[in-house]
Structures are given as structure tokens and as C-alpha cells.
Amino acid sequence: MTSKVDANYRYIAAANELNVRIAQRQQLLALYTTLVLGLLAALVAFRPETGGPRVPIEWLIMGFPVASLCLVFLNYKTELALTNLRNFLAALERLGEAHLELPSYNTDPSWADGANRARRFHDYSAALLVGSSNALGLGALWRIHPGFFSWDSISVWLTGLTAIGTVAVLLWMPRWSYRPARRG
Numbered sequence: 705m706t707s708k709v710d711a712n713y714r715y716i717a718a719a720n721e722l723n724v725r726i727a728q729r730q731q732l733l734a735l736y737t738t739l740v741l742g743l744l745a746a747l748v749a750f751r752p753e754t755g756g757p758r759v760p761i762e763w764l765i766m767g768f769p770v771a772s773l774c775l776v777f778l779n780y781k782t783e784l785a786l787t788n789l790r791n792f793l794a795a796l797e798r799l800g801e802a803h804l805e806l807p808s809y810n811t812d813p814s815w816a817d818g819a820n821r822a823r824r825f826h827d828y829s830a831a832l833l834v835g836s837s838n839a840l841g842l843g844a845l846w847r848i849h850p851g852f853f854s855w856d857s858i859s860v861w862l863t864g865l866t867a868i869g870t871v872a873v874l875l876w877m878p879r880w881s882y883r884p885a886r887r888g
Contacts, residue, residue, distance in 0.1 A: 715796045722789045729782045732775060733829060739771040740837040747844045752851070761845065761852045762859040768841040769866030772834045776870045779830060783880050790816075790882040816884045824878050831874040838867030 746764055794810035797803045803811040810816060842863055846853040853860060 711796050711799055715793060718789050718792050718796070722786065722793070725782055725785050725789065729779065729786075729826065732778050732782070733826075733833060736771060736775045736830075736833060736837075740768065740833075740841070743767045743771070744840060744844055747841065747848055751848045761849050762857065765841060765845050765852075765859050765863055768838050769863050769870075772838060772866055772870040775830060775834060776873050779827075779874065779877060780880070783877060787880065787882040794884055810882075811884050813884050816882060820878060820881045820883075823881065827874050827877050831871045834874060835867060835871045838863055 743764065747761070750761060750764070790810050794803075794808075797806075797808040797811045802808070808815070809819075842853070842860065845860070
């Protein structure tokens, strides 16, 4: 005997999954901040005055664009998962035309648009973190390791260009957010 899982249980399960994905998206900012602080600490720890062996700082500075790209990829993955889950929830809200009689968070554009506007601040925060952390990394390289900071250095250019590109993508990310079908 097979049992069908009723739409309410499916909705609850998907809504819980959606909340988990939103929490993971927030945790990405903490992970990124931790990685950047570790990179900055290493830049300071390997300053030339310590008298230790020469460390390949140009490799260390490349950690900033790698961390920035990882944040973008993980944010994009999360955005796709959130959009997929919200599409599923919207389909469940439309069962039996219930969305015409009950408030429906995922099918009513006024609710979804408000949520998207609020979520935009996550994208602003991520873009600000990426831009400022890469600037801090380049500033630390310039100030602490002036011999490694050169305008003809590929590491400096890759770090700067990747920072600009990842900030742009993070600010563009809301264009991929869930949007409910407009009632016609």
C-alpha cells in the first residue's frame, strides 16, 4: 500500500529547506570574513622585518580573489536553490486555485517583491565585503611588502580585476532572484 504525501507536508518540508538555504547564505558571509581575516593575518605575520625566510607573498595575495570567486559561486548556487524552492512552493500555493482565496507568499508579487528588496541587503553586504577585503589585501601588500607590490605584477592586477568583477556580479545577483508570475 502506497501513501501519498499531502501538499501541506510537502509545503512544510520545502519551506524548511528554504529556511536552511537562507541560513547557509548568511553563513557564507561569516566564512568569507574568516578567510579574509586569515589572509590578512598571514600578510602581517610574514612581514619582512621578522627576519624569517622569504615567503611567496604573491601566492598569498591570490587568496583574496579565490575567496571572492568562491563567495560569488556559492551565492549563485544558493540563489538558484532558493529560486527553485520558491517555484515549488508557488506551485503548491496554486493547487486548487488556493492562491486566489488565501494570502500566498510565493505567488503574490507584492509579497515576493518585498522579500526580494529585503534580501538585496545581503547582496550589498557581500559586495561591500568583497570590495573592501580585496582593497585591504592590496593595501597591506603595498604597505607591509612594498617590494612585492608593483603595477606590473600579475597578482596585483588579478586581485584588483577579480575584486571589481565579483563586486559587479554580486550587485547583479538579484536579477536572478525568484519572481512570481504576474497575474494577468
